[in-house]
Amino acid sequence: MSLQIDLHYERNMLIVRLSGELDHHTAELVKERMEEALTRPTVTHVILSLEHLHFMDSSGLGVILGRYKQVVAKGGRMVVCSVSPAVYRLFEMSGLFKILTIEENERRAVSSLEVVS
Amino acid sequence: MSNNFMKLEFASRSENESFARVAVASFVSQLDPTLNELTDIKTVISEAVTNAIIHGYDGNPDGIVTITCEIEDETVHISVEDNGRGISDLEQARQPLYTTKPELERSGMGFTIMENFMDRLEVETEPGRGTSIRMTKRIETKKALYN
Numbered sequence: 001m002s003l004q005i006d007l008h009y010e011r012n013m014l015i016v017r018l019s020g021e022l023d024h025h026t027a028e029l030v031k032e033r034m035e036e037a038l039t040r041p042t043v044t045h046v047i048l049s050l051e052h053l054h055f056m057d058s059s060g061l062g063v064i065l066g067r068y069k070q071v072v073a074k075g076g077r078m079v080v081c082s083v084s085p086a087v088y089r090l091f092e093m094s095g096l097f098k099i100l101t102i103e104e105n106e107r108r109a110v111s112s113l114e115v116v117s
Numbered sequence: 118m119s120n121n122f123m124k125l126e127f128a129s130r131s132e133n134e135s136f137a138r139v140a141v142a143s144f145v146s147q148l149d150p151t152l153n154e155l156t157d158i159k160t161v162i163s164e165a166v167t168n169a170i171i172h173g174y175d176g177n178p179d180g181i182v183t184i185t186c187e188i189e190d191e192t193v194h195i196s197v198e199d200n201g202r203g204i205s206d207l208e209q210a211r212q213p214l215y216t217t218k219p220e221l222e223r224s225g226m227g228f229t230i231m232e233n234f235m236d237r238l239e240v241e242t243e244p245g246r247g248t249s250i251r252m253t254k255r256i257e258t259k260k261a262l263y264n
């Protein structure tokens with residue numbers, strides 16, 4: 001598998017670490033795994049950590065936007081962290097950077113959510 | 118002397134998307150591109166091949182996707198073709214955020230990304246017959262920095 005999905009639960013947060021390549025082929029799995037995790041009653045907020053994501057295309061934009069909508073509908077917030085310049089460029093091109101909260105690293109992402117919750 | 122080129126034909130299956138990216142990137146590597154240029158090329162291949170699979174062939178794995186790649190001095194010419202459904206309104210299809218498959222969580226950014234990452238993009242399409250995307254990019258060879 002060219003993408004590894006690591007789910008981690010911390011208080012009311014779900015931390016999702018993606019490593020490898022996020023494309024049309026692997027996006028489906030991200031959707032499934034995150035949708036399932038989001039049904040847990042303890043999960044309110046989501047942190048998407050992209051430090052080890054080496055490739056992403058528009059399929060990644062679609063799956064991230066889809067999960068963002070889902071988290072917001074549940075009354076939570078979604079923070080994306082450790083974004084590479086290449087991925088950031090796609091966020092800019094699509095306007096996604098305007099709606100997503102982006103933090104430098106996981107630690108900052110966690111503390112930004114601790115403030116709100 | 119004719120230009121160097123390569124041609125790939127593969128089944129319209131999503132597991133071939135990463136193969137297509139890597140194959141084209143390694144062919145283009147002979148021009149000594151920067152890492153950013155390689156990422157751009159991998160991304161546009163991924164966009165065009167994904168479009169052929171999900172839109173051209175509607176997810177049917179029995180279609181054939183053809184990629185040709187030709188090197189002319191420092192310029193790379195890439196074409197990605199399918200014999201699928203074609204595009205009836207191309208102008209609309211090329212608009213940012215326009216998608217005919219929102220239910221599949223598509224963002225409508227593929228054409229915009231291809232246009233931004235390449236120097237030129239041409240689309241030839243005929244409803245019922247298929248689509249061919251031709252793209253060109255000049256590689257700013259690293260070697261040039263030292264000359």
Ligand SMILES: Nc1ncnc2c1ncn2[C@@H]1O[C@H](COP(=O)(O)OP(=O)(O)OP(=O)(O)O)[C@@H](O)[C@H]1O
Pocket residue numbers: 058059062164168169172173174199201202203204210211215216217218222223224225226227228229248
């Ligand atoms: N090879 C193709 N065959 C048929 N229709 C296509 C093809 N490529 C693109 N299209 C049409 O053009 C539209 C726009 O394509 P584009 O790649 O910009 O967005 P998308 O594929 O819908 O979403 P995204 O690329 O962000 O996942 C598609 O929704 C589809 O209707």
Ligand SMILES: [Mg+2]
Pocket residue numbers: 058164167168226227228
């Ligand atoms: Mg597309």
